[in-house]
Amino acid sequence: MKQEITIYAISDSLGGTSQKLLSAVMAQYPDLIFNNSYRFPFINKESELLDILQDAIKDDAVVISTLVDSHLAATAREFSRVNHLSYLDLMNPFFEIIKEKTGTQPIEVPGVLHRLDTEYFNKISAIEFAVKYDDGKNPQGFLESDLVILGVSRTSKTPLSIYLANKGYKVSNLPLIPEVPLPQVLDKVDRRKMIGLVCDPDKLAKVRSNRLDALGLTQATSYTDIEKIYEELDYSKKVFQKYQAHVINMTDKSIEETACIIEEHLKSLASK
Amino acid sequence: MKQEITIYAISDSLGGTSQKLLSAVMAQYPDLIFNNSYRFPFINKESELLDILQDAIKDDAVVISTLVDSHLAATAREFSRVNHLSYLDLMNPFFEIIKEKTGTQPIEVPGVLHRLDTEYFNKISAIEFAVKYDDGKNPQGFLESDLVILGVSRTSKTPLSIYLANKGYKVSNLPLIPEVPLPQVLDKVDRRKMIGLVCDPDKLAKVRSNRLDALGLTQATSYTDIEKIYEELDYSKKVFQKYQAHVINMTDKSIEETACIIEEHLKSLASK
Numbered sequence: 001m002k003q004e005i006t007i008y009a010i011s012d013s014l015g016g017t018s019q020k021l022l023s024a025v026m027a028q029y030p031d032l033i034f035n036n037s038y039r040f041p042f043i044n045k046e047s048e049l050l051d052i053l054q055d056a057i058k059d060d061a062v063v064i065s066t067l068v069d070s071h072l073a074a075t076a077r078e079f080s081r082v083n084h085l086s087y088l089d090l091m092n093p094f095f096e097i098i099k100e101k102t103g104t105q106p107i108e109v110p111g112v113l114h115r116l117d118t119e120y121f122n123k124i125s126a127i128e129f130a131v132k133y134d135d136g137k138n139p140q141g142f143l144e145s146d147l148v149i150l151g152v153s154r155t156s157k158t159p160l161s162i163y164l165a166n167k168g169y170k171v172s173n174l175p176l177i178p179e180v181p182l183p184q185v186l187d188k189v190d191r192r193k194m195i196g197l198v199c200d201p202d203k204l205a206k207v208r209s210n211r212l213d214a215l216g217l218t219q220a221t222s223y224t225d226i227e228k229i230y231e232e233l234d235y236s237k238k239v240f241q242k243y244q245a246h247v248i249n250m251t252d253k254s255i256e257e258t259a260c261i262i263e264e265h266l267k268s269l270a271s272k
Numbered sequence: 273m274k275q276e277i278t279i280y281a282i283s284d285s286l287g288g289t290s291q292k293l294l295s296a297v298m299a300q301y302p303d304l305i306f307n308n309s310y311r312f313p314f315i316n317k318e319s320e321l322l323d324i325l326q327d328a329i330k331d332d333a334v335v336i337s338t339l340v341d342s343h344l345a346a347t348a349r350e351f352s353r354v355n356h357l358s359y360l361d362l363m364n365p366f367f368e369i370i371k372e373k374t375g376t377q378p379i380e381v382p383g384v385l386h387r388l389d390t391e392y393f394n395k396i397s398a399i400e401f402a403v404k405y406d407d408g409k410n411p412q413g414f415l416e417s418d419l420v421i422l423g424v425s426r427t428s429k430t431p432l433s434i435y436l437a438n439k440g441y442k443v444s445n446l447p448l449i450p451e452v453p454l455p456q457v458l459d460k461v462d463r464r465k466m467i468g469l470v471c472d473p474d475k476l477a478k479v480r481s482n483r484l485d486a487l488g489l490t491q492a493t494s495y496t497d498i499e500k501i502y503e504e505l506d507y508s509k510k511v512f513q514k515y516q517a518h519v520i521n522m523t524d525k526s527i528e529e530t531a532c533i534i535e536e537h538l539k540s541l542a543s544k
Contacts, residue, residue, distance in 0.1 A: 014528055090362070158403055
């Protein structure tokens with residue numbers, strides 16, 4: 001039987017930071033079961049905090065904190081020390097280093113990360129943009145895009161566009177289909193914005209076949225036929241060449257990795 | 273002049289965790305300039321690591337590490353100690369606690385978080401689902417959804433759907449327009465899945481007016497008219513009542529906060 005470990009995540013805001021760290025940590029322990037349903041967002045009273053910490057003792061839990069309020073954080077730290085509770089503070093060690101380096105103190109305002117500021121609204125518009133200009137729905141959007149992603153069916157254009165939109169990029173994408181003429185507006189798009197996605201043909205055949213299964217369809221030959229897939233990919237590579245798109249092979253890469261490659265590519269263009 | 277602080281983020285994978293923490297930390301220092309362009313993903317050689325740390329000394333930088341390789345992490349820690357470099361390790365303190373609690377060691381495989389596993393593919397399908405069933409495009413999708421989000425124009429249905437899709441939920445949304453009849457399929461949707469978004473009328477008028485500006489349109493009266501907005505919101509509240517939707521007021525709430533409220537709501541339903 002697998003060993004279990006219980007995590008309490010305490011935050012005076014949403015607790016997104018501790019969830020992100022926790023995901024990265026959990027991935028390193030395939031043989032442990034993490035009981036990660038104890039999340040305590042918006043904690044701002046000492047009494048509330050102490051109740052949670054008492055429960056954590058009962059559950060023999062590890063407590064991770066992203067409290068930005070120094071008084072609450074100190075309370076939690078002291079309580080944990082006295083009661084031998086495993087306690088990990090993600091914010092304060094960083095605050096200490098910044099104080100040491102610059103003499104500056106944090107403003108200690110919870111949730112300031114989720115403030116409805118310009119950056120936030122830019123991100124929201126970028127997401128709406130990506131949904132609106134997904135799947136070549138309106139090729140005029142290419143001209144306003146920071147990135148135009150091209151590729152044959154099932155090369156992850158949509159999730160990649162959305163992921164990059166979450167980072168604030170205005171992204172559109174176009175499926176490449178040999179039988180369908182390319183929109184003329186593509187000729188006017190800045191080549192440096194164009195990304196071409198390719199994938200190993202066998203992998204693509206498998207992904208497409210799974211896709212049809214998921215849709216409850218019987219195998220449509222031309223969509224999953226390996227000869228046809230080779231043809232489609234060849235065609236897409238010609239398009240990439242024509243437009244000098246930056247080509248990325250998606251096989252065995254996650255969306256996050258591909259996005260990271262694209263950002264590095266943009267950085268290298270900017271520094272040229 | 274604002275004080276500047278340089279951050280080096282070192283990871284043997286993408287470094288997403290340190291970026292998330294860094295965003296939360298930076299938000300606490302509105303008067304500091306963070307120079308955050310030094311990101312070093314996929315570091316797996318000691319020589320590479322030591323070069324970066326040497327540069328960090330020159331730049332008087334703070335180093336944050338999410339290295340999972342214990343040998344590399346120990347090298348960085350020891351180098352930083354000897355050279356008085358500000359160094360923050362996000363993973364190892366957590367690893368230490370888990371070892372103490374369970375005796376288990378991490379597998380130390382970089383990038384395992386981004387593994388192309390079932391969970392990953394579920395997330396990808398959820399994003400594709402949200403894009404496909406955005407804006408009431410195909411109401412049949414409501415029946416397959418984990419959540420159906422309803423609301424008048426500009427109540428953030430799309431970005432909220434995408435954000436929840438990123439967490440793996442299958443989400444569709446429907447704009448409520450008094451003049452357009454509701455799709456019949458709505459009667460068959462499980463009421464517990466329905467979320468209704470409302471917003472303060474004045475706020476909504478402002479958001480819509482900004483929206484038209486952004487689109488370069490002159491003010492369309494009925495869309496931004498406050499009387500009309502009151503009517504629309506009244507209509508939407510009647511729809512929410514009819515379907516017993518869980519109503520959330522979006523005014524002054526970020527997408528992240530609203531999503532958090534929805535997840536808490538789902539949790540409370542599950543525990544009933």
